Amino acid sequence: MEKEEYVQLVESKSKNPRILEDAFISFLTGGVLGASFEVLTMWFIKMFDLSAKIATGWAILVFILLAALLTGFGIFDSLVSKFKFGLIIPITGFAHSISSALLDYKRDGLITGLGSNMFKLAGCVILYGTASAFIFTIVKVMIYG
Amino acid sequence: MNIFYSFMAVGIICMIASLIYDTTKLTPGHITSLFVVVGAFLAIFDFYDILIENIGAGMSLPITSFGNSLVNAAYEGYHANGFYGLFNGMYNTTSAGISGAIICGFFVTLFFKPKD
Numbered sequence: 170m171e172k173e174e175y176v177q178l179v180e181s182k183s184k185n186p187r188i189l190e191d192a193f194i195s196f197l198t199g200g201v202l203g204a205s206f207e208v209l210t211m212w213f214i215k216m217f218d219l220s221a222k223i224a225t226g227w228a229i230l231v232f233i234l235l236a237a238l239l240t241g242f243g244i245f246d247s248l249v250s251k252f253k254f255g256l257i258i259p260i261t262g263f264a265h266s267i268s269s270a271l272l273d274y275k276r277d278g279l280i281t282g283l284g285s286n287m288f289k290l291a292g293c294v295i296l297y298g299t300a301s302a303f304i305f306t307i308v309k310v311m312i313y314g
Numbered sequence: 315m316n317i318f319y320s321f322m323a324v325g326i327i328c329m330i331a332s333l334i335y336d337t338t339k340l341t342p343g344h345i346t347s348l349f350v351v352v353g354a355f356l357a358i359f360d361f362y363d364i365l366i367e368n369i370g371a372g373m374s375l376p377i378t379s380f381g382n383s384l385v386n387a388a389y390e391g392y393h394a395n396g397f398y399g400l401f402n403g404m405y406n407t408t409s410a411g412i413s414g415a416i417i418c419g420f421f422v423t424l425f426f427k428p429k430d
Binding site for chain 1: 316317318320321322323324325326327328329331332333335336337342343345346347349350351354355357358370371372373374375376377378380381384385388389392400404407410411412414415416418419420422423425426427428
């Protein structure tokens with residue numbers, strides 16, 4: 170086989186042929202999570218008479234707890250392979266990245282395992298969030314004072 | 315009605331992530347980082363807060379709202395305590411999410427065994 174043919178073959182095989190299907194699954198999963206988040210927030214506001222901000226915070230904590238528990242039971246990884254980005258982009262993905270890193274390195278001990286590897290995956294979110302927030306806040310201050 | 319809007323909005327954000335993943339060579343780590351930066355950028359013109367107001371609390375769920383909250387909290391901190399407040403206030407709203415994820419993850423790890 171010629172080299173170019175080979176490269177073409179690899180490219181055609183490695184490109185995901187299910188782009189639209191994946192996108193649709195992510196859309197549905199993300200949508201269901203978003204809608205249930207909205208319902209949960211409204212329930213918190215009605216039930217405990219909370220302000221919208223605090224109710225949102227509680228709802229986020231509930232989702233984080235659920236994601237951590239599902240990761241502990243070993244269910245979350247198979248859910249992610251099925252539902253893809255519908256679970257990664259919401260805050261559940263952030264919680265999952267921390268708890269799965271903790272579980273993966275449990276056998277290396279409390280300090281060298283858990284302590285030093287906890288932010289292996291979530292670190293990029295915190296680092297680039299903080300760095301970009303610093304720059305953009307200065308921009309915002311320069312625009313609006 | 316807010317429930318339907320939240321469904322559409324969060325769904326579309328996740329769909330965009332999926333499309334980026336399938337059409338480029340970026341990893342999920344790249345995409346979540348990118349989304350946080352986009353959320354922080356949208357906070358400059360209060361665009362993300364307008365989305366939350368009009369669509370509903372559902373918009374606080376995607377990771378983009380993490381960047382938005384960082385910028386808004388830092389901006390509020392700047393107005394309360396000057397330049398020092400920018401550092402002091404940056405995590406004001408997101409700290410619940412970060413500490414919640416750490417605490418839940420830690421106790422789950424103590425009580426559960428890794429799968430293999």
